[in-house]
Amino acid sequence: MELIVGPRTRVTPFTDRATAAGITKAMVYNHTVLPIGTDDPAAEYRALTETAAIWDVGCERQVQIAGPDAHRFITYLCARDLRDLQVGVARYAPMCDHQGRLVNDPMALRIDDTTFWLSIADSDVLLWARAVAGEGGYNVEVTEPDVWPLAIQGPRAEDVVAAALGEWVRDLRFFRFERYDHSLEGRSIPMVVCRSGWSGQDGFELFLMDGDMGEQLWDLLWGAGQPFGLGVGAPNNPERIESFLLSFGGDTDSESDPDEAGIGRFVSLKSDDPGQAGHDFIGKEALRVRRTSGTQRRLVGVVIDGGPPMPLRSPRALRSRDGRPAGTLRALTRSPRFNANIGLALLDPPWSEPGTELEVTLDGADRSATTTTLPFNLDS
Amino acid sequence: MELIVGPRTRVTPFTDRATAAGITKAMVYNHTVLPIGTDDPAAEYRALTETAAIWDVGCERQVQIAGPDAHRFITYLCARDLRDLQVGVARYAPMCDHQGRLVNDPMALRIDDTTFWLSIADSDVLLWARAVAGEGGYNVEVTEPDVWPLAIQGPRAEDVVAAALGEWVRDLRFFRFERYDHSLEGRSIPMVVCRSGWSGQDGFELFLMDGDMGEQLWDLLWGAGQPFGLGVGAPNNPERIESFLLSFGGDTDSESDPDEAGIGRFVSLKSDDPGQAGHDFIGKEALRVRRTSGTQRRLVGVVIDGGPPMPLRSPRALRSRDGRPAGTLRALTRSPRFNANIGLALLDPPWSEPGTELEVTLDGADRSATTTTLPFNLDS
Numbered sequence: 001m002e003l004i005v006g007p008r009t010r011v012t013p014f015t016d017r018a019t020a021a022g023i024t025k026a027m028v029y030n031h032t033v034l035p036i037g038t039d040d041p042a043a044e045y046r047a048l049t050e051t052a053a054i055w056d057v058g059c060e061r062q063v064q065i066a067g068p069d070a071h072r073f074i075t076y077l078c079a080r081d082l083r084d085l086q087v088g089v090a091r092y093a094p095m096c097d098h099q100g101r102l103v104n105d106p107m108a109l110r111i112d113d114t115t116f117w118l119s120i121a122d123s124d125v126l127l128w129a130r131a132v133a134g135e136g137g138y139n140v141e142v143t144e145p146d147v148w149p150l151a152i153q154g155p156r157a158e159d160v161v162a163a164a165l166g167e168w169v170r171d172l173r174f175f176r177f178e179r180y181d182h183s184l185e186g187r188s189i190p191m192v193v194c195r196s197g198w199s200g201q202d203g204f205e206l207f208l209m210d211g212d213m214g215e216q217l218w219d220l221l222w223g224a225g226q227p228f229g230l231g232v233g234a235p236n237n238p239e240r241i242e243s244f245l246l247s248f249g250g251d252t253d254s255e256s257d258p259d260e261a262g263i264g265r266f267v268s269l270k271s272d273d274p275g276q277a278g279h280d281f282i283g284k285e286a287l288r289v290r291r292t293s294g295t296q297r298r299l300v301g302v303v304i305d306g307g308p309p310m311p312l313r314s315p316r317a318l319r320s321r322d323g324r325p326a327g328t329l330r331a332l333t334r335s336p337r338f339n340a341n342i343g344l345a346l347l348d349p350p351w352s353e354p355g356t357e358l359e360v361t362l363d364g365a366d367r368s369a370t371t372t373t374l375p376f377n378l379d380s
Numbered sequence: 381m382e383l384i385v386g387p388r389t390r391v392t393p394f395t396d397r398a399t400a401a402g403i404t405k406a407m408v409y410n411h412t413v414l415p416i417g418t419d420d421p422a423a424e425y426r427a428l429t430e431t432a433a434i435w436d437v438g439c440e441r442q443v444q445i446a447g448p449d450a451h452r453f454i455t456y457l458c459a460r461d462l463r464d465l466q467v468g469v470a471r472y473a474p475m476c477d478h479q480g481r482l483v484n485d486p487m488a489l490r491i492d493d494t495t496f497w498l499s500i501a502d503s504d505v506l507l508w509a510r511a512v513a514g515e516g517g518y519n520v521e522v523t524e525p526d527v528w529p530l531a532i533q534g535p536r537a538e539d540v541v542a543a544a545l546g547e548w549v550r551d552l553r554f555f556r557f558e559r560y561d562h563s564l565e566g567r568s569i570p571m572v573v574c575r576s577g578w579s580g581q582d583g584f585e586l587f588l589m590d591g592d593m594g595e596q597l598w599d600l601l602w603g604a605g606q607p608f609g610l611g612v613g614a615p616n617n618p619e620r621i622e623s624f625l626l627s628f629g630g631d632t633d634s635e636s637d638p639d640e641a642g643i644g645r646f647v648s649l650k651s652d653d654p655g656q657a658g659h660d661f662i663g664k665e666a667l668r669v670r671r672t673s674g675t676q677r678r679l680v681g682v683v684i685d686g687g688p689p690m691p692l693r694s695p696r697a698l699r700s701r702d703g704r705p706a707g708t709l710r711a712l713t714r715s716p717r718f719n720a721n722i723g724l725a726l727l728d729p730p731w732s733e734p735g736t737e738l739e740v741t742l743d744g745a746d747r748s749a750t751t752t753t754l755p756f757n758l759d760s
Contacts, residue, residue, distance in 0.1 A: 001399065001406040003383035004416050007695050007710045008502060008630035009407055019381065026381040027389055028408035031502065031629065036384050098514030103507055122388060122411065124504035126634060127483055131511035134478030134662065144634055249411065250388035254506060254524055282514065315387050330387045 005033055012058025013148050013214020021222075021232035023056075029122045032059035035234045044233040045336050048201060051229030052154035053236075054221055057198075058214075062117040062147045062207070063106075063125045067140040070114045073133060077118075078108060079258060079287065081268035081279045085110045090175040090194055093118075094266050095125070096283030100257045100290050103128050105248045107196060109177060119149065119207075121248035132282070146211050147192075152221060153203030156228040161193070161204045164224035169193060169204065177207075184220065189213045198235050200243025238333040241342055244301070244375035251299055251330045251344050257290055260297045260346065262374055297327060298352035301372040302360075304341040308334040309362045318345055318358045318369060326351035326358050329369075338378040347371065385413055392438025393528050393594020401602075401612035403436075409502045412439035415614045424613040425716050428581060431609030432534035433616075434601055437578070438594075442527045442587070443486075443498040443505045447520040450494045453513060457498075458488060459638060459667065461648035461659045465490045470555040470574055473498075474646050475505070476663030480637045480670050483508050485628045487576060489557060499529065499587075501628035512662070526591050527572075532601060533583030536608040541573070541584045544604035549573060549584065557587075564600065569593045578615050580623025618713040621722055624681070624755040631679055631710045631724050637670055640677045640726065642754055677707060678732035681752040682740075684721040688714040689742045698725055698738045698749060706731035706738050709749075718758040727751065 003026050005011050010032045023035040035056050038044060047053040065074050075082050078093040085091055087110050095103040095118075104125050106118040118125055129142045152160050161169045165182055172178065177194035190209040197203035208217050222230065240247065246261055258264045268278060269288060278284070290296060302318075315328040327347035335342045351358060356371040372378075383406050385391050390412045403415040415436050418424055427433040445454050455462050458473040465471055467490050475483040475498075484505050486498040498505055509522045532540050541549045545562055552558065557574035570589040577583035588597055602610065620627065626641055638644045648658060649668060658664070670676060682698070695708040707727035715722045731738060736751040752758075 001383045001413075001415070002404060003381045004405045004407050004691075005693055006407070006630060007692060008627060011694055024381060025384045027384050027386070033381075035381070097507070097510045099510075101510075124507055127477070127504055127508045128511050130477045130479075130481075131508050132515055135512060135515035247388060250386060311384075312387060313385055314391055 003028070003033070009033065012056055013208060013211045014056035014058055014150055014218050017215055017218040018056040018232065023232060023234065029059035030061045030120065032061065034059040037234055038232060042336070043231060044236060045238055047229065047231030047233055048154050048199060048236050048239055050155065051231065052152055052156040052160045052225060053231055053233030054218070054225065055151040055153065055234050057151045057205070057235065058148040060119055060149045062119055062145055063129055064115065064117055064143050064145045065129065065140050066115045066143075068114060069138040069140050070116055073138045073140050074108060074116045074118075075279055076136075076281055077129060077132065079267040079281055079283060082108055083279055087112055088177055090177055090196055092266055094258045094263055095128070096258065096287065098283055098286060100283040100286035101254065102248065102252055102256050102258060102261060105246060105263060109192070109194065111192070117147070123249060146209065148208045148211055148214060150206045150208060150217060150221070151197045151203060152206070152225070152230075153197045153199045153233075154201050156230075157201070157203040159228045160221060160225040160230050161206075163228070164221045165193065182220070184216055187213070187216070189217050189220070191217070198245055199239055200245065201239070237331070238335055241331055241333050241344060242335050242337050242376060244344075247331065251346070253346070256346070257287065257296070259287070259291060260299060262299045295349065297346050297348055299344055299346050299374070300352050300354070301374045301376050302329065302343045302345045302358070302369045303372055303378070304332070304343060304360065304362070304367050304369045306341065306367050309341055312343075316360055316362065318347065318351070318360050320351060321357055321359060329360055338376065340378060342376055342378075345369075345371070383408070383413070389413065392436055393588060393591045394436035394438055394530055394598050397595055397598040398436040398612065403612060403614065409439035410441045410500065412441065414439040417614050418612060422716070423611060424616060425618055427609065427611030427613055428534050428579060428616050428619055430535065431611065432532055432536040432540045432605060433611055433613030434598070434605065435531040435533065435614050437531045437585070437615065438528040440499055440529045442525055443500055443509055444495065444523050444525045445498070445509065445520050446495040446523075448494060449518040449520050450496055453518045453520050454488060454496045454498075455659050456516075456661055457509060457512065459647040459661055459663060462488055463659055467492055468557055470557055470576055472646055474638045474643055475508070476638065476667065478663055478666060480663040480666035481634065482628065482632055482636050482638060482641060485626060485643060489572070489574065491572070497527070503629060526589065528588045528591055528594060530586045530588060530597060530601070531577045531583060532586070532605070532610075533577045533579045534581050536610075537581070537583040539608045540601060540605040540610050541586075543608070544601045545573065562600070564596055567593070567596070569597050569600070571597070578625055579619055580625070581619070617711070618715055621711055621713050621724060622715050622717050622756055624724075627711065631726070633726070636726070637667065637676070639667075639671060640679055642679045675729065677726050677728055679710075679724055679726050679754070680732050680734070681754045681756050682709065682723045682725045682738070682749045683752055683758065684712070684723060684740065684742070684747050684749045686721065686747050689721055692723075696740055696742065698727065698731070698740050700731060701737055701739060709740055718756065720758060722756055722758075725749075725751070
């Protein structure tokens with residue numbers, strides 16, 4: 001089906017450039033178009049893993065928390081401790097509801113003393129934050145600013161961004177960022193330049209702070225990147241499954257918590273750090289109880305036999321060898337790196353144990369699936 | 381661009397049937413596929429306004445509020461007074477945040493004494509309600525049940541649904557519903573049958589309560605509807621603009637309140653009913669203040685000269701005749717009924733006054749636009 005955009009489904013400042021560069025497939029993410037692929041996925045994968053790829057991720061919206069209570073408020077929102085977050089630093093910070101279920105898994109950026117951005121996955125954190133702020137009486141303003149991320153990912157990403165924006169970017173460490181205005185023909189392209197991105201490769205996210213300058217920024221990077229083999233791409237499902245980066249809302253459902261989603265290590269429970277007083281945050285007690293229950297589902301890797309499968313249209317049931325329901329397959333790809341079919345599955349105990357043999361029906365035929373730990377470690 | 385679905389963007393129980401019946405265009409709504417059109421929009425409009433149309437609106441997700449505090453909680457969530465809402469009755473009930481901004485404009489249904497559904501527009505009410513319930517300590521469970529609406533709309537909708545489900549549906553009044561199990565070849569299709577729908581025509585929404593029975597329900601209606609001229613369709617932009625039904629998130633932005641969106645009459649402020657004690661709800665004081673400020677934008681109708689325009693890809697600036705910014709055009713269509721270009725615009729005062737002459741650039745050319753009251757009244 002053809003994706004129709006309109007005032008409710010927003011285009012980004014980069015949509016037209018991404019389309020002109022070869023994007024033919026898209027999804028919708030945060031009420032915004034997310035380009036998802038060209039007609040040549042092998043070339044996309046090669047660019048990302050061998051040279052560099054440019055991705056329109058304008059759909060990765062920012063929820064800005066600003067005001068006198070901003071730091072206290074964001075500390076309460078996020079399950080990861082942000083009390084020591086400094087200006088210029090980003091941190092992956094899952095957010096939970098009062099029952100410990102994931103609300104989103106944003107990257108939090110401290111822009112200045114009293115201004116933070118949550119760079120969000122696909123759920124309305126704007127509403128969530130406004131609800132909590134309103135009920136709790138926090139003195140903060142929660143808004144969605146005119147900010148649009150553009151990603152450059154891959155082993156040559158640093159060369160591309162340095163050629164476009166200057167050598168200084170080489171000194172940026174992982175999850176560090178700088179405010180930067182790029183002068184171009186008498187105009188300025190204001191942005192936050194962060195070393196981050198949704199791939200297992202090196203890379204940058206450029207948070208464009210003026211939606212009218214999107215094509216100028218794209219063209220600048222595109223031109224600077226050609227000597228380094230920059231190609232158009234999009235968030236890359238094979239690579240992100242190989243590297244195991246969580247796709248919130250795809251790998252998870254509305255009942256998932258951080259532990260089952262494999263990101264429990266980013267939750268700061270006091271019990272994990274006996275020497276330190278923990279921070280108070282939404283869902284803390286519920287998460288503590290969940291950790292002791294032992295009945296939880298787990299997101300695990302699965303390796304599935306046979307030839308390359310069709311893309312997964314919706315979660316598929318996984319069964320034990322004797323036909324009992326074991327859970328659901330939530331992501332699936334043919335891995336170029338491992339030359340195997342790999343996927344992510346939410347499984348009930350005891351099926352989540354590594355090495356468990358399961359079955360799944362794909363494209364009308366039964367296949368064998370074997371569970372494995374994450375991230376995948378299949379290099380032989 | 382081709383719309384790609386996957387575990388994060390859900391298909392509905394009706395997606396394949398809708399596609400087989402001729403749907404070629406889609407959007408994403410509540411993280412779910414929303415079919416939006418065939419290749420023959422004129423036939424869709426004729427079916428809706430002259431016979432009947434079947435729409436896959438499974439993306440209209442239900443947020444279920446259940447538990448001892450459910451009625452008290454939903455009364456606090458909604459700006460419209462739901463204290464007297466009876467089982468079997470639905471009510472259009474906008475929800476606001478603490479600053480009076482729209483969160484969503486659902487239809488609320490009381491399923492039983494302690495169970496309510498919010499049949500939502502495109503925003504994560506699940507998160508909003510969980511945040512408020514968690515912060516306020518309400519004893520409710522907030523979930524998204526396995527419920528998928530299918531709409532039959534048009535002047536012959538009653539005949540179609542009566543032929544499929546029984547003559548009893550003719551007695552259902554507007555915004556009234558019944559629980560009903562339809563027996564079919566030894567199986568049951570459980571549903572809530574409601575006289576409602578997002579069109580200015582008569583019609584029904586069938587809330588299928590078992591996602592595995594979607595194709596059976598579609599086929600049942602499709603077969604029963606052929607003698608009455610049932611055709612495939614989708615939420616119809618020309619007809620809904622002609623009739624003025626709000627498209628939350630398209631006609632509105634993240635700062636809009638009910639008054640500016642033209643649905644202020646569905647907000648129960650005590651001052652509107654001096655003889656009655658008002659209900660307490662989120663945003664009440666803010667809405668009271670906004671009503672007295674007189675500086676608000678308004679959503680108004682606009683009639684635009686010239687031939688049929690291209691579909692609106694994003695909101696367009698409207699200018700006064702002397703070039704001052706007046707607001708944005710947020711919806712646009714060629715109206716079959718009025719044989720004119722009509723649209724919806726969010727305008728600052730004084731440009732929102734009926735009869736104001738404005739300008740807008742569409743498809744590269746300037747056009748004249750004249751404001752008018754809503755709903756449109758252009759029949760000559």
